[in-house]
Amino acid sequence: MDEDSDTRKINSSFLRDHNYATEADIISTVEFNSSGELLATGDKGGRVVVFQREQESKSQPQRRGEYNVYSTFQSHEPEFDYLKSLEIEEKINKIKWLPQQNAAYFLLSTNDKTVKLWKISERDKRPEGYNLKDEDGRIRDPSTITSLRVPVLQPMDLMVEATARRVFSNAHTYHINSISVNSDLQTFISTDDLRVNLWNLEITDRSFNIVDIKPANMEELTEVITSAEFHPQQCHTFAYSSSKGSIRLCDMREAALCDKHCKYFEEPEDPSTRSFFSEIISSISDVKFSHNGRYLMTRDYLTVKVWDLQMENKPLETYQVHDYLRGKLCSLYENDCIFDKFECVWNGSDSVIMTGSYNNFFRMFDRNTKRDVTLEASRENSKPRAILKPRKVCVGGKRRKDEISVDSLDFSKKILHTTWHPHENIIAVAATNNLYIFQDKVN
């Protein structure tokens, strides 16, 4: 699987080409929309940058569908909770697109506490010829008006504007970790550590709590919810993952409160690999339904697992992402890397899965051929239109040329967020404050 690296390091308009990363510019989420035409990124500073794919032109066939900045807006601002004396971070945790229903685009973006619905629309005409104000907007003196005219729409330079259409707030005591739009396109869920809330996209002052795992006594707490997602076709089904490494599938038709799951996916722990950090590395950081709705994929610290929805007692497939880290868990605990939450993603046909790792590496696993590849997202190693070279981490013994030893991995360079175009082999990979977009080789 060769990848032509159309390696545009697309910096947002706020960035300059520095070697260090400003904290606010660190990308915290990436998401293609359902057609793949748009790509949204959210960062720690609360900004959303939307890229649009260029129309393919016959005159320049080699510039096939590159992504350019389409819109930039400030989605969330830092807030302060006066009651708890806590600052609420503006970092965008998740962005989810709504399928396009008219000329405008809609997306949901969320920080720790508040979900917002944004409308992104184009304006290429403006009205001219007002009676009461002149072209600069100054109010005209009515006594000077001698005749009336009808304003007409005149073309103007394309302007893309983003407006906040809904604000869904005050429903979460804990930090929101995920949002998911229902296939009915009317509702969505927002999930924090202990609760899942169901919203209607039109109603902002009310939400329904459908899962609540908060114990009566917080001292009894043993697990938290780490992610939740609606089934891609069944509007009554959703799944949520927990910090204990289990996934629960719930049916909203059974009861108003979905505390009782209808399926429970968990793999028994292998006692031979037990360690101090077993609980941490078994915590699931991301859960994703396959596009066809038959499988679930989960990511924990060292592995990616594919589950068949019909088989609850063990995963269908398990892929080792970076098993060489198993012996380094102590140091990774000390530098907090063991708490990193990696995401995972399916390709459009559900045949390949992808997830990130350290040293700006990301891994792809082909489910059919069982082949896997490690690639690197970095400026030095990628030239535009060059083919990405597979990387290898040397575990022990003699290190071959071009291999990297485990000890020289850079743990500050981590790829937590990746996304795959819904139909084509185009991927977007966020490496700290840089966004890399890779496309399949053009034949």
Added chain:
Amino acid sequence: MKIHNSRTQRGGIKLHKNLLVSYVLRNARQVYIKEKYAEIYRMQQYEEVMTVCNEIQELNPLDLDAEDAEEERAACCGEDFQRGKEQEPAYYRSCCMEAPSPCDQLSVNINTHCNTTTVLDLDTHVVTTVDNGYIHQDCCCDTFQCAPSAQSSAKKRKMDFSYCTSDFDELQDFTTTRKRLRREDCLYSCQEFTETSNISTLISIFGSGFSGLLSRQADLEQICSKQALAGLGAWTRAIVAF
């Protein structure tokens, strides 16, 4: 430290991360408690053995018929077994003057003053040798990487009979058990245990914020009885309840 720092982080306390950190602390504490009580138990066993040995010395000074000596020892060992509960490890006592042969059962030389006693723990394959009040420990089993039994003399002096009554916060205990931790086949494959002393410090500072975690791991509960836990000192809450 992580839990403490998270209180001042932007965005407030992260519940998930702190829950995971408390799991690590719980695991570390369980290992620590298990080792500590195993050690205390071994010391108690050793004391009993030493007491019997001293009694034998009083009864049989210097010259003795070897057969009678063996009978005495068999009786002693038999008593050891009978006194023991079901789960106690079997101990073989051997009194010898010079280099102990740990795998020998009942090897005896009581013609000399018994100032060296060797105890072999069959479960963990730890050999404890007390020489004039100093404790050596070694592993006779080939399959394990034996930590060198030669510890610094300074350490030896501190490991006297007051060992079992030492303070909970005594880091010495934990660093010496660190070598035994490596040989613990049941649990932890973690190679780097340099932070164990930090963990033990953490355990003493932070309390069991999540009592739900304590109720897990029924096998360790047999050792960590509720009285034992209560006796370990005051615990403070790690997590502020919402």
